[in-house]
Amino acid sequence: MTRHVIAGITLAALAALTVLLSGLLGPEVQGVALLGAALGGALGLVPDRSPGARVGGFVAGFVAAWLGYGLRAAVLPDSPGGRAVAVLVVVLVCLAIAVGTRGRLPLWSALLGAAAMAGSYEQPYVADPSGFLTTSPVSATAVLVTAAAGFVATSLLGPVVQQRRDDEALLADARRQVDAERAQAERAEAARAATDHTLADGARLAPRRADAAPATAATPVYRPFDAAPEA
Numbered sequence: 629m630t631r632h633v634i635a636g637i638t639l640a641a642l643a644a645l646t647v648l649l650s651g652l653l654g655p656e657v658q659g660v661a662l663l664g665a666a667l668g669g670a671l672g673l674v675p676d677r678s679p680g681a682r683v684g685g686f687v688a689g690f691v692a693a694w695l696g697y698g699l700r701a702a703v704l705p706d707s708p709g710g711r712a713v714a715v716l717v718v719v720l721v722c723l724a725i726a727v728g729t730r731g732r733l734p735l736w737s738a739l740l741g742a743a744a745m746a747g748s749y750e751q752p753y754v755a756d757p758s759g760f761l762t763t764s765p766v767s768a769t770a771v772l773v774t775a776a777a778g779f780v781a782t783s784l785l786g787p788v789v790q791q792r793r794d795d796e797a798l799l800a801d802a803r804r805q806v807d808a809e810r811a812q813a814e815r816a817e818a819a820r821a822a823t824d825h826t827l828a829d830g831a832r833l834a835p836r837r838a839d840a841a842p843a844t845a846a847t848p849v850y851r852p853f854d855a856a857p858e859a
Contacts, residue, residue: 639669639781646774656770660748664771667744668778677734679783685725685733686775689741692721694768697745697753701760718742744771 643665647658671682696718704710722742726735748771752763 635669635673635782639665639778642777642781643774646777656748656766657773660767660771661774663747664744664774664776665778665781667740667747668775668780669782670778671737671740671775672779672782674736677732677737681732681734682737683779685735685737686741686744688725688733689718689722689738689743690745690768690772691741692718692725692738693742693745694749694764695721696742697749697760697764700753701757706757744775747771 643661646665647661649657671686672679674682677685696714699717700706700710700714704713719739719742722735722738725733725738745768749764749767752767753760756763
């Protein structure tokens with residue numbers, strides 16, 4: 629729990645620092661500081677993949693959402709139907725990335741990347757759809773800076789949590805092995821007891837069989853036929 633507190637304090641400090649440095653990083657950073665820090669922090673805290681795989685999924689989803697805005701600007705109408713198609717395409721691309729990499733780039737991190745791009749750029753896009761090529765890089769850079777700060781603040785906790793889970797998994801495997809060996813020993817003991825009981829019964833019945841008189845077969849008595857009287 630102490631490491632969680634330290635990571636949270638570091639995340640809060642870096643998020644505040646990015647806002648204070650918005651004069652150097654760009655005024656857009658102020659509007660997306662909390663969004664980027666929260667998403668980057670979540671990316672760093674969830675330890676089900678390596679940091680590189682999590683970042684890879686995040687970047688892939690981010691690019692997919694960016695291309696979705698490009699699709700809206702170039703082809704799709706600015707209507708609920710057009711926005712629905714763009715959302716559908718982006719989510720399906722994220723899913724295809726996760727399936728194509730067989731889960732090495734997790735779906736959840738790709739969705740975080742798509743959320744980062746959408747959360748930072750939806751309002752500027754609606755204000756000026758025709759300025760996609762000039763406004764999208766600014767918003768993308770701003771949210772990526774804050775997300776990177778959040779990821780750095782919390783990613784050091786990830787391997788610790790992962791190691792703890794690995795240790796718990798090893799302990800669970802060891803317990804299952806011990807239980808299996810114990811059950812096998814109990815079965816062997818039960819089989820040995822059953823064998824001993826059978827042998828004891830056989831030894832107890834053997835004297836009775838020996839003392840018993842053998843059955844005597846009846847000997848047939850053959851009598852000669854009476855001679856036939858002479859005529």
